[in-house]
Amino acid sequence: MAGLSVGAIIDSGSAASIISSSLATKLGLSPTEKRTVRGVSGRASALLARNIEIKFGGERRRLPSVFIADLKAVSSALGRPVEMVLGEDMLAERCVAFDFANRRLSVGATGGFAGEKGWERVSLIHGSNRELLVDASVMDLANMPMVFDLGSSTALMLAPSYVSDHRLLQGVRQSTAAIGGIDGITSATTFITDRVKLGKVPIRAAPTLSPTTWLSTSAVGSIGLPLIAQFDVVLDVSAGQLWLRPAQRGLPMLEDHSGFGLALTKDELHVVHVAKNSPAAQSGWGVGDGILAINGRDIDSSYTFDHHWRWRFMKPGTIVALKDHLGRTRDLCLADYY
The missing domain is CATH 2.40.70.10 (Acid Proteases)
Structure with a gap:
């Protein structure tokens, strides 16, 4: 531009x-x-x-x-x-091929990919707001239209009415979360969906958010990047085709073990949400608090460009030293909380 x-x-x-x-x-x-x-x-x-x-x-x-x-x-x-x-x-x-494990994509002309052995073709359609939709199923229920959303960092989102109608939270451990997008920050219920199927391939243990409000009239949920990245993907929007092949090295679907909803500023992680019954909540953190350093390393512009941000997803039982906005060092023991 x-x-x-x-x-x-x-x-x-x-x-x-x-x-x-x-x-x-x-x-x-x-x-x-x-x-x-x-x-x-x-x-x-x-x-x-x-x-x-x-x-x-x-x-x-x-x-x-x-x-x-x-x-x-x-x-x-x-x-x-x-x-x-x-x-x-x-x-x-355009026909766009995504290799998530190697962080590469290639662009060709529409209709330029015919598929080979190991690839599955899935139909794409447009919703009422021209969002891209694919059929997917959760918990062995019937296939339903879901937004194919490469821009979402959430593996799976489900409309609250769909979750309620199918009693997907019954007997399921759950907590709360915050979703940041162009429409601002929205609260949600978070839980693990045991089984998701996109095409013929089942995916296990998908971290899931159900926002308090859901505006789409065409889809009951959305499939986000962490779940999509379990596949090699060729996307041909104009041909109405999505090609999938299980990736040899799919990206991990990370599960938060801290309970923080965070927004990065220049030199601080600003707390915008504290999940119910999470380690952060049990340690007395609140909305408006700030994190200045993690395990002795200051927060700066490099935070998301290396592995510094992965501390929230380390295994349960890991002790993390957090320096808050008042200069205090506070230990946080990571744990499963949903």
Whole structure:
């Protein structure tokens, strides 16, 4: 964009691409058309910019329109600056292959992949808001449409009505969580879904969130990156096809053992949620507290670019030394809490 290289995420769950307000200012964009964008569980105000050229995968594409919105909540949730969300409009007319284990993708022409032995073809359709949908099942229930959402860091999200109707929380250990997205921070119930099936392949023990509100009228849930990354993936939106092959080295579906909902600022992890009955709750942490250092290492801009952020997902029983915003060192014993 105008010669600028920016940090972006690929979000197949978003019908349209989104530019951050700060990037729009750098580019000198000053649109006046007001719009509302809708996330999974809420809405946010946005502006509409027209005729924007974006280079992705070695190709330039001119989009007739993109949204401009505040992406600070997305950046905080991911722990790194996100200046752009590449939506389904950037994936159209392309065949995109994802190798998650090696952090690579390749882009070709639509219809350019026919599948080979070991690959399974799954149909893609569009929902009422042009979100990409695939059929998937949980707990051996019938297949239902779910958003295929590369932009979600949650393995599985389920609508609260679907969870209630099928009594998915009955006898299941559960807690609370916070979800950060373009529509802000939303509370959710968190639990483990024992069985999820995408295509013919069953996936065990998927960390799951059920937001308090669910806006989609086309899907009962969403399949996010941690679950998608159990496969090698070829996505051909225009052909309406998704190709899956179980990955030889799927990425781990990480389970939090701390109970913190955190937003990264320049030099601090800001506590935005404390999960019910979690180690963080039992240790007296509260919303508004801050973490300045972990095991003696200060929080800085490198936090999400190496393994520093993985402390929350270490095995239960691990003791982590946290320096709070008052300069106190407080030990936290990680544990399973849902």
